[in-house]
Amino acid sequence: LLVGLALVFFALALWLSHYMSRKATIPVANAYDRQREFVADASHELRTPLSVLMTSIEALQLETGTESDPFVTRVLDGMKEEVQLITKLTGNLMHLARSDSGDSVLEYLPFDLREAAISVVDKLQPLARAKEINMEMHVPDELRVIWDAEKMMQLLVLLIENAIKYTPTGGAVVVTLADITVKGERSLTIEVRDNGIGISPEALPRIFDRFYRQDKARTRQTGGHGLGLAIAKNIVEMGRGTIRVDSKEGEGSTFTVRLPLAGE
Numbered sequence: 001l002l003v004g005l006a007l008v009f010f011a012l013a014l015w016l017s018h019y020m021s022r023k024a025t026i027p028v029a030n031a032y033d034r035q036r037e038f039v040a041d042a043s044h045e046l047r048t049p050l051s052v053l054m055t056s057i058e059a060l061q062l063e064t065g066t067e068s069d070p071f072v073t074r075v076l077d078g079m080k081e082e083v084q085l086i087t088k089l090t091g092n093l094m095h096l097a098r099s100d101s102g103d104s105v106l107e108y109l110p111f112d113l114r115e116a117a118i119s120v121v122d123k124l125q126p127l128a129r130a131k132e133i134n135m136e137m138h139v140p141d142e143l144r145v146i147w148d149a150e151k152m153m154q155l156l157v158l159l160i161e162n163a164i165k166y167t168p169t170g171g172a173v174v175v176t177l178a179d180i181t182v183k184g185e186r187s188l189t190i191e192v193r194d195n196g197i198g199i200s201p202e203a204l205p206r207i208f209d210r211f212y213r214q215d216k217a218r219t220r221q222t223g224g225h226g227l228g229l230a231i232a233k234n235i236v237e238m239g240r241g242t243i244r245v246d247s248k249e250g251e252g253s254t255f256t257v258r259l260p261l262a263g264e
């Protein structure tokens with residue numbers, strides 16, 4: 001009887017531990033999914049009120065015009081900047097939540113990457129000029145690729161914007177695109193080089209982490225939340241490519257992306 005009881009007890013304990021471990025793992029997985037869904041939904045819901053807020057600020061700016069009280073002008077400019085910052089943050093959170101759930105995929109279509117890269121650099125030129133940064137670009141005369149044009153431009157913007165942001169006045173940023181075919185395998189190399197503040201050896205392994213920033217105190221000045229490189233890495237990984245950084249504090253950084261390309 002005792003052996004029988006011990007066996008029943010043992011079987012019960014085994015079943016209980018199995019049940020508990022299932023109970024413990026299922027809610028954890030669900031909690032993660034729920035959190036991801038919450039982030040995706042919350043950022044989506046925030047988009048409309050934010051754009052309404054932005055339109056209202058712009059309407060007020062138009063209404064008050066150039067002769068408005070300097071205090072009012074300053075307050076409105078400050079409000080606009082904050083709304084822009086939150087809008088960017090919600091867009092970035094939505095991108096990451098979507099890619100975590102596997103909802104985000106690349107849309108491979110043929111496009112002229114030379115033209116796209118030139119338009120990105122032209123768009124960011126005013127940012128560079130405001131800091132007297134000399135921005136150069138080297139791109140082949142002919143560069144047609146089959147890739148996701150929107151994501152490619154997003155990737156270029158993220159890397160070039162960072163190069164400008166983290167380079168002091170008077171510096172230089174060089175963007176190079178190369179189309180290389182080795183043993184029949186075509187690939188694209190994107191290199192964004194700056195001679196800016198560089199990245200410390202401690203920060204280097206962490207800069208692609210979400211919300212990681214080398215200098216947290218600068219969020220207000222540089223307008224970032226530490227999500228840009230996480231998104232850049234995510235885009236590169238969706239295209240089965242690699243991204244790496246070489247950097248020396250005080251000397252500058254070079255970000256290199258390699259992406260496999262389908263031949264056209």
Ligand code: ADP
Nearest residue numbers: 162163166198207213214224225226227228229
């Ligand atoms: P953010 O720029 O919004 O802070 P990112 O994810 O784009 O976020 O970058 C993470 C961190 O990596 C930055 O805060 C900065 O410390 C560092 N970093 C990124 N690009 C550069 C660069 N070109 N030069 C120096 N530091 C950089």
